[in-house]
Amino acid sequence: xxxxxxxxxxxxxxxxxxxxxxxxxxxxxxxxxxxxxxxxxxxxxxxxxxxxxxxxxxxxxxxxxxxxxxxxxxxxxxxxxxxxxxxxxxxxxxxxxxxxxxxxxxxxxxxxxxxxxxxxxxxxxxxxxxxxxxxxxxxxxxxxxxx
Amino acid sequence: xxxxxxxxxxxxxxxxxxxxxxxxxxxxxxxxxxxxxxxxxxxxxxxxxxxxxxxxxxxxxxxxxxxxxxxxxxxxxxxxxxxxxxxxxxxxxxxxxxxxxxxxxxxxxxxxxxxxxxxxxxxxxxxxxxxxxxxxxxxxxxxxxxxxxxxxxxxxxxxxxxxxxxxxxxxxxxxxxxxxxxxxxxxxxxxxxxxxxxxxxxxxxxxxxxxxxxxxxxxxxxxxxxxxxxxxxxxxxxxxxxxxxxxx
Numbered sequence: 001x002x003x004x005x006x007x008x009x010x011x012x013x014x015x016x017x018x019x020x021x022x023x024x025x026x027x028x029x030x031x032x033x034x035x036x037x038x039x040x041x042x043x044x045x046x047x048x049x050x051x052x053x054x055x056x057x058x059x060x061x062x063x064x065x066x067x068x069x070x071x072x073x074x075x076x077x078x079x080x081x082x083x084x085x086x087x088x089x090x091x092x093x094x095x096x097x098x099x100x101x102x103x104x105x106x107x108x109x110x111x112x113x114x115x116x117x118x119x120x121x122x123x124x125x126x127x128x129x130x131x132x133x134x135x136x137x138x139x140x141x142x143x144x145x146x147x
Numbered sequence: 148x149x150x151x152x153x154x155x156x157x158x159x160x161x162x163x164x165x166x167x168x169x170x171x172x173x174x175x176x177x178x179x180x181x182x183x184x185x186x187x188x189x190x191x192x193x194x195x196x197x198x199x200x201x202x203x204x205x206x207x208x209x210x211x212x213x214x215x216x217x218x219x220x221x222x223x224x225x226x227x228x229x230x231x232x233x234x235x236x237x238x239x240x241x242x243x244x245x246x247x248x249x250x251x252x253x254x255x256x257x258x259x260x261x262x263x264x265x266x267x268x269x270x271x272x273x274x275x276x277x278x279x280x281x282x283x284x285x286x287x288x289x290x291x292x293x294x295x296x297x298x299x300x301x302x303x304x305x306x307x308x309x310x311x312x313x314x315x316x317x318x319x320x321x322x323x324x325x326x327x328x329x330x331x332x333x334x335x336x337x338x339x340x341x342x343x344x345x346x347x348x349x350x351x352x353x354x355x356x357x358x359x360x361x362x363x364x365x366x367x368x369x370x371x372x373x374x375x376x377x378x379x380x381x382x383x384x385x386x387x388x389x390x391x392x393x394x395x
Contacts, residue, residue: 008230009227012312016312016313016315016316019313019316023316027320031328035328036274036328037331057329094265094267095198095266096198096266119269121331122266122268124333125333125334126333126336127344127345128202128336128345128349129195129196129345129346132193134197135196
């Protein structure tokens with residue numbers, strides 16, 4: 001390769017790798033802020049902020065959803081298969097909210113260690129399949145699959 | 148041998164003639180792929196077990212998101228070629244890809260948002276995936292703006308090439324954001340080392356659509372590049388002979 005072109009090539013490689021390293025350091029430094037949510041284990045371990053709103057993500061525990069008869073209040077437990085936190089929410093739940101489904105909720109803890117949610121978002125997983133495949137994968141056929 | 152081909156491709160008359168011969172073939176293939184992909188995706192593929200028919204937006208959203216990264220990689224690569232070898236064709240491919248990339252990025256963001264409202268329960272969240280993809284849109288727009296701000300187009304192309312190379316660090320961040328950090332956006336379904344976690348009948352139309360988008364990009368970038376090339380070389384001998392031949 002022509003020496004001038006070689007120098008340009010090296011210059012470009014140095015520039016791109018320098019920027020990559022700098023960005024890498026910045027991202028590691030801000031790692032905690034880039035986390036969109038905390039897990040129930042983090043919350044139980046006291047890693048979540050106590051005085052301001054934060055997000056918590058996990059699976060809705062099967063059979064834990066209790067709805068109020070008179071209002072839109074709803075209680076449910078979310079878990080990361082290690083620790084479980086009870087969530088209280090007053091509002092409309094998204095389409096994909098189901099027992100056994102991953103969700104993300106924003107709010108803060110009260111004195112009793114319950115999570116008072118202001119917003120509930122359903123997290124979709126990366127699996128796509130037709131209902132009959134899903135049905136054979138789960139022994140119990142979920143109620144939301146239409147016959 | 149390969150170097151000779153690259154040098155030949157870098158010659159404007161050769162590039163103009165070759166792209167002119169390729170375009171009808173590319174257009175035909177693109178049309179077939181779009182027809183097959185859309186029919187497979189919207190008619191043949193079964194509904195999803197959780198989302199029902201709403202999942203079908205995947206056939207627009209996912210290829211657009213892939214293309215937003217792919218087009219950027221082409222731009223960064225052309226930028227390096229333009230800086231090192233000063234190839235005019237590389238400069239032209241670089242700048243004429245920016246608008247197309249911006250459109251794909253915008254499409255990915257909008258279709259994602261439309262899907263997000265009913266499924267997640269929100270139009271937008273500032274998680275790592277969505278934020279880095281929005282940053283990519285601003286990179287594309289920044290490249291377009293920088294190019295138009297400089298009058299000498301060869302200097303402009305070099306400035307834009309440097310910006311494109313600086314922005315390339317964002318590409319792995321977008322791709323791995325869903326694995327490095329906890330995000331609302333789901334993890335990769337197809338672009339991972341494991342078996343894709345999607346039913347084959349749903350996957351095949353998705354891949355067809357991904358190829359259709361690639362061909363669409365190739366067609367649009369070649370059309371734009373040919374125009375740009377003719378304009379830049381309007382005073383050269385080969386353009387003069389080209390038009391005198393066509394006029395006769």
